[in-house]
Amino acid sequence: MSVADSTRSSSPTRLKGKYSGMVVCWILGLGSLVSWNSMLTIGDYYYELFPKYHPSRVLTLIYQPFALATIAILAYNEAKIDTRRRNLTGYTIFFSGAFALLVLDLATSGKGGLGNYVGICAIVGACGVADGLVKGGMVGDLSFMCPEFVQSFLAGLAASGALTSALRLITKAAFERTNNGLRKGVMLFLAISTWLEFLCVVLYAFIFPKLPIVKYYRTKAAAEGSKTVAADLAAAGIQKEAADTVKIFERLSNKQLFFQNIDYVLDLFLVFVTTFSIVPGFLFENTGSHNLGSWYALVLIAMFNMCDFLGRCVPLVGQLKLKSRKGLMIATLSRFLFIPCFYFTAKYGEQGWMIMLVSFLGLTYGYLTVCVLTVAPQGYKGPEQNALGNLLVLCLQAGICSGIALDWLWLIGKGKF
Template identity: 30%
Template structure:
């Protein structure tokens, strides 16, 4: 006798439109770059702020201010953020980023005298950093949530974009710094130019987001999301006519199976393809086997803890990744290691090295994704070895303090940070039901911010 739970009314689904010329991928990449652009702009201008505020431990101060503001704001977004649409949160965040990057050069021109900052200008600057961290929290969960409703390659585009942000900002700082004299007035003039170009970039990100919302592929997945939230399609019925017990939907296979046969996975790919072929109205020669997506009842409210229980391991690993990274970058690299050969270029080049390899790491999931949980956990835990390695650069043999050793360790720190951030952000939304993707993005961003906050606090321990 056929198990009634396996007898489904399966409705054919239209194929998602193609991302012509990879426009959606490119826009998500650009928005990922914009997401951390203001943060990277502050920390990469370490030479400029160091001249204005000597002895203020400026990168450590910025890190702590930004990250604690971000962490606090994420808590508020979790509780109250759904009162506003993702589009409103994303647009507001980028608009405020644009204003912040304009205010910094205006502050320099209007209030900095004799190439020295004052307590008031420092307080205003730190206040702007706090606002930037708040806006980051406002839009980051929404942006990853929107991408999480699409195939996972678009989440990878955002994480790659965040890596590109650091690389672009570092390259911009190197160009503007090299273009003007290595004097205090020259550093200030180059910084004014640097922040103005950054503001123009954010204006381009806002224009790109307007384009994204018009793309057919975005309209398709937004419509699918509304269907999931408002209708119970393709419901499995019991033979005796009882109420439906769960919802399922056939969807196009967007990529290689990542969680096959996993009991915790919402993507059940081990059902017979013959059942699909025999369903009324289904195509007879599909290009690839479809995916049967198990959905919670559309009437079930999505809660933070409900989603956290599904992805807690990935969330904790995200925290540990950034705990290690932010304990070393940017404070240790910009303040604690020195080079007589490179002078004030040394922190700029170290930050550029980190950002470059962070970008490389975030691009690697395009070609290879580690999907084994044990391997991911082992690699993340091994990153703790960066602590004794960098400690030896300060207090070990003279050879360990050589520039090439510090650059090599910095490259490894950036590459591993980028890769595991990308992998965790890609896999987490696929461990939950599609309508929970935005909440999953918020969970991951919360733990990312928790790691950032813990790392920012840990960065001060190097001064002991």
């Protein structure tokens, strides 16, 4: 079946599989961050093994530059890249990384030491590469489909944080009073994460490309000149016809797309700078000691993740979705008030105020991320939407890297370097 014929025949049934697609996108979003959130959420375990190495800050500092470099290279060359191979490679690395963390801990019997720490850092770096492969690839791919797919994927990203936090609290409670309970909880936790990553590989390889709605949007993108969907179409049993039968559209360059959407780019960059200048390092190392003891940092991370997930679900209600470009910029800039609020709350406030502040940080972070990423690609052709999705993820990743670098400033005067 040719691309053109497939597009015409699929049009009346293009909505078939929409809800199945949303579920699959949610799970794929979950798998895109579950490895990283697993490493973040077991921070209490790594602080016990490596108390002098600032695990939450160092692992983040390793992970994010690898992700940024990967997405920068791929965003520049996105028009020539096989999206299917890119995403499958990323999910496979995520699966291998989660499994490698489990094997490493078993092989070393949960001991600390520099060699073990270097091994963990190497695995984290590999997962950073996988993040750059998957996040840009998936957002770009879904940007030329229905907005609900992008939103489901982003909700899955947030759900990975909420799920890992919930699982971590459960495993910590279940094994806390047993011999070597902290490590046993982490082992079970990593085993579940590994299984979730394997599920994502299967879903993306065999289920997602065969959904009618996915085939419709990919054949439409191919008819508009996209070269990134050929392998996905072949996996769905659709053969791309000769190039001279494909409609030719004058595509905007990456530079033109960037400057046409400069406000959206800045929104994402600043949202992530603000958030990651606080999470996770500040929450683990700068909030002091409170009644919750060793549970305190885990509760803060859990509240952030759960409110992030809630914030990403709010735009599902159309009336609550912020679409104004000016409104998005004002909301983004107002989040800089979190910096002094966290400083004074950590210094003078009780744990209840900190939990409330972290919850609001997560809520606004998730909400604004979804609003920008679902509104920005509208009005462009398929290849342009793919390119813009990659550019937005690149700026998002740059914001994360800048935020985690600024996070180290909280240690000034603390004598912890």
